[in-house]
Amino acid sequence: xxAILETRALVSGYGKKRAVHGxxxxxxxxxxxxxxxxxxxGKTTLMSTIFGLIRPMEGQVLLEGADISGRTPAANVADGxxxxxxxxxxxxxLTVRDNLELGAFSExxxxxxxxxxxxxxxxxxxxxxxxGQVAGTFSGGQQQMLAIGMALMHGPRVxxxxxxxxxxxPNLVERVMEAIKTINRDLGASILMVExxxxxxxxxxxxxMVIKTGAVVYEGAPEPLNDHVRLMTLF
Amino acid sequence: MDLLLQLFVNGVINGAHYALLGVGFGLIFATTxxxxxxxGPVFTFAAYVAWGVSGGLGLPIWLGLxxxxxxAVGLGLLSYLALYRPLExxxxxxxxxxxxxxxxxxxxxxxxxxxxxxxxRVVDLDYGIYFLGPVFFTSIHLWQVGSFVILAGGLALFLRxxxxxxxxxxxTDDPDMARIIGIDTFKITLLxxxxxxxxxxxxxxLILLKDGASTHMGFAAVFMGFVAVxxxxxxxxxxxxxxxMLLGLVESLGLWxxxxxxxxxxxxxxxxAMILIRPEGLFSMARR
Numbered sequence: 001x002x003a004i005l006e007t008r009a010l011v012s013g014y015g016k017k018r019a020v021h022g023x024x025x026x027x028x029x030x031x032x033x034x035x036x037x038x039x040x041x042g043k044t045t046l047m048s049t050i051f052g053l054i055r056p057m058e059g060q061v062l063l064e065g066a067d068i069s070g071r072t073p074a075a076n077v078a079d080g081x082x083x084x085x086x087x088x089x090x091x092x093x094l095t096v097r098d099n100l101e102l103g104a105f106s107e108x109x110x111x112x113x114x115x116x117x118x119x120x121x122x123x124x125x126x127x128x129x130x131x132g133q134v135a136g137t138f139s140g141g142q143q144q145m146l147a148i149g150m151a152l153m154h155g156p157r158v159x160x161x162x163x164x165x166x167x168x169x170p171n172l173v174e175r176v177m178e179a180i181k182t183i184n185r186d187l188g189a190s191i192l193m194v195e196x197x198x199x200x201x202x203x204x205x206x207x208x209m210v211i212k213t214g215a216v217v218y219e220g221a222p223e224p225l226n227d228h229v230r231l232m233t234l235f
Numbered sequence: 236m237d238l239l240l241q242l243f244v245n246g247v248i249n250g251a252h253y254a255l256l257g258v259g260f261g262l263i264f265a266t267t268x269x270x271x272x273x274x275g276p277v278f279t280f281a282a283y284v285a286w287g288v289s290g291g292l293g294l295p296i297w298l299g300l301x302x303x304x305x306x307a308v309g310l311g312l313l314s315y316l317a318l319y320r321p322l323e324x325x326x327x328x329x330x331x332x333x334x335x336x337x338x339x340x341x342x343x344x345x346x347x348x349x350x351x352x353x354x355x356r357v358v359d360l361d362y363g364i365y366f367l368g369p370v371f372f373t374s375i376h377l378w379q380v381g382s383f384v385i386l387a388g389g390l391a392l393f394l395r396x397x398x399x400x401x402x403x404x405x406x407t408d409d410p411d412m413a414r415i416i417g418i419d420t421f422k423i424t425l426l427x428x429x430x431x432x433x434x435x436x437x438x439x440x441l442i443l444l445k446d447g448a449s450t451h452m453g454f455a456a457v458f459m460g461f462v463a464v465x466x467x468x469x470x471x472x473x474x475x476x477x478x479x480m481l482l483g484l485v486e487s488l489g490l491w492x493x494x495x496x497x498x499x500x501x502x503x504x505x506x507x508a509m510i511l512i513r514p515e516g517l518f519s520m521a522r523r
Contacts, residue, residue, distance in 0.1 A: 053414065077417030089415060091408040093470075094401075102405050105398070106417040150416060 003062075004029040004190050005050070005081075005158050010059035012049040019045040021214040022059065025192075027158065032184050032191040034205035034222060036198060042214035043194040044086060047162050050192075051083040052076050063158070078106045082156035086163045086194075088143035090150065092136030096127055099135050099146055103153030113153065119187070120149040123179055141172035148179065152187065159189045165197040173200045180204055202226060237369035242487045248376045250483025251383035252438050254476040256456050257463025258387050259434030261475035263311075264464060265407045266427040268329075269319050272336040274460060275453030276343030277314070277432055281307040281439040282448040283351045290358040296444070299358070303436040311432025312425060314339060340453075348450045357447035375445045382437045387476050390430070394472070403427060407470055462502050466509045468516025477517055481505070 003026040013019040019042040027033045037043045048054045050061050052073045061069045063079060073083070083089075091099050100120060104113040121128035124145040130138075135146055144164055151159055164180065165173040181204045184191050195201035202208065202222045210218035210225070218225070256278075263271045281303035289299030318339055322331050363374035394400035406413040406423050414420050435456065442452065460475075463482055467474025486501045493501070509516065 051415070053411075072419075073414045074417045074419045077415075083415050085412070085415060089412050091405050091412060093408045094404060098401060098404070102401055102418075103416055105402060105405075154417070 002029055002064075003027060004064055005192065006060075006062040006065075007046075007050060008060045008062065010046070010049060010061065011057045012045055012054055012059075013057065014045070014054070018057065019214050020049065023211070023214070023216055025050075025209065025216070027190055027192045028207075029190055030184070030188065031206040032180070032193060032204055034201055034208040035192065035194045035211060036196070036201075036208060036225070037194075037211035038196070041211045043211055044162055045214075046211070047083065047160050047192070047194055051081060051160055053083075074106070077154060080155070080157035081160065082151035082154065082158070082189075083160045084147045084151045084162065084164065086166055088140065088167075089147045090135045090138075090143055092134075094135060095132055096135055096138075096146060097131040099150055100127070100131075100153055103150030105154075107154045112155070116153050116155060120152050123152075123182060124149055140167050141169070141175070144168060144172075144176055145179070148176070148183070152183065152189075155187075156189055159183065159191045161191065161193040163194055163196060165195060165200060170200065173197060177201060177204045198225065239488070239491055240368075241370050242491055243484070244370050244372060246484035246487030247480070248372065248379050248483070249487055250480035251380040252441070252479075253459040253463050253482050254479030255383045255386060255434060255438050256460035257467065257475035257479035258390065258472050259431045260457060260460030261464040261467070261469075261472055262390070262403075262427050262434070263431040265470045265472065266403055267315075267319075267406075267424050268410075269315075270333050270336060270461075271314065271319075271428075271431075272333075272457055272461075273314055273339040273343055274431070274435060275457030276340055276347060277307050277310045277453070278435040278439045278456040279347050279448070279450065279453035280310055280343065281436040282443040282452060283347055283356065285436075285440040285443050286356040286358055286448050287351070289360075290356060296358065296360060296440070299443075300437070300440045303440050304433050307432040307436035307439070308429045310343070311428040311435075315424060315428045340457075344450060344453060351448075351450075353450050355447045355449045356443070358444055360444055362444070373445075375441055379438070379441050379445075382441065383476075386434060386437060387472075390434075390472070399423070399426060459502060462506045464516075465506060466516060468518040471516070471518040474516050474518030481517075 005027040007023055007025045009022045009024060010020055011018060011022055023046055035043055049056050052071050055070045060067055100117055107113050126142055127146060127149055164176050177200055180191060183189050202225060205222040208222040208225055209216055260274050263269060284306040285299035285303035288294050288302040289296045318335050319332050322335060365372055394404055402418045402423050405418060406420055410420055463479035464475045466481060467478030482502055482505055485505050486498060489501045490498060
């Protein structure tokens with residue numbers, strides 16, 4: 001398998017403080033790679049750096065082998081990377097339709113935008129039913145669906161999800177995980193997903209890695225992480 | 236009763252003026268979170284440039300207006316690029332742009348004095364005077380209301396209907412999220428500085444025609460714009476427009492019972508009352 005997205009010895013952080021210490025990560029084309037780790041392990045910093053919200057201090061980010069380190073989010077979006085930040089990345093004062101249309105901001109082909117809007121609506125029918133509603137009035141689960149829907153609006157090759165289950169009831173988490181699997185299978189997006197909800201996210205993952213204090217401590221098949229004792233020692 | 240009617244009409248005229256300033260100042264503030272106090276002297280500069288072209292050179296006033304718009308847009312963009320942008324890039328604390336803005340205010344206002352002199356400058360223009368029953372108004376007053384309706388309406392359409400308009404709304408809602416979906420927030424910032432500054436040039440030119448231009452005229456402009464934004468609710472342009480209109484009406488109708496020398500204090504009273512009673516403003520972000 002070839003890696004679509006890679007980091008090589010990536011070091012990153014805020015100001016002078018380092019939160020990610022030389023992470024090597026490879027997301028293979030077509031897979032769901034799950035990144036686990038406790039609070040403060042550096043997961044969000046790692047994702048933000050890959051996406052270009054934070055400039056790496058050292059190391060590289062590669063998209064299909066080309067160095068994209070430090071490139072702006074706008075350039076990354078245009079190149080097919082989408083990012084759903086932690087805590088429902090939506091515009092709360094705008095309607096669902098406005099949010100979805102903004103998700104396609106970098107897409108200039110109107111026909112393609114309409115097509116993707118239909119895709120998102122068939123994936124999350126609630127968004128179609130409530131297209132005119134102000135997004136801030138949505139429940140947490142609906143906001144998360146909208147956030148993922150927005151990310152799909154420019155047809156990403158790589159989808160980065162930062163804790164899509166955060167703050168959601170277990171049945172909603174299952175619904176969101178199912179949607180993520182569908183996006184991967186039917187829309188062909190390779191998915192890099194950060195999670196803390198080990199139980200519900202492991203079943204959808206093709207591979208998993210565990211990060212502890214900014215460094216990778218496990219990488220491989222997700223199944224062994226079902227072993228509670230093993231996972232606890234890694235955390 | 237006639238007096239009250241006249242005061243009401245005056246209130247609408249002044250309200251439209253404040254509302255337009257509120258919308259221009261508020262657009263920059265809501266989108267970039269920069270309290271651009273130098274909006275005041277940009278307004279002054281625009282008025283003096285319009286005077287230079289129409290009063291000094293004797294060219295038609297519409298050419299003066301175009302020159303005023305060009306000047307305001309240029310100064311607005313320059314304010315951001317030369318002053319606020321470097322602070323942003325260097326991650327300066329939020330108070331730094333505010334202080335810088337006050338500094339720029341002083342520099343620009345003094346520059347106006349150096350370039351154009353400190354006296355009042357007027358443009359001789361024949362304008363219409365109308366009576367509607369007991370109510371008196373001029374064609375400039377009509378333009379003040381008309382320009383507000385046209386420009387605020389046009390801006391609302393632009394924001395709701397166009398791609399870049401929606402990008403401005405997105406950035407107003409959440410600048411980080413705007414970057415995440417691929418909006419170039421630097422470009423959008425330049426766009427709002429250009430539009431916001433352009434909006435100041437129109438009332439500036441109209442005030443030049445109505446009262447003449449003076450070095451310190453920018454203070455009232457930016458102050459009223461600022462109060463309109465706070466009264467209306469930070470982040471809401473509809474609020475800024477409503478806040479400006481309310482301010483104009485209260486200020487004018489207040490004269491019915493309050494001596495004229497107190498008129499200027501009314502804005503402060505409205506601001507104080509609003510902060511006390513409803514600090515989130517008439518239209519908070521969620522209600523927009």
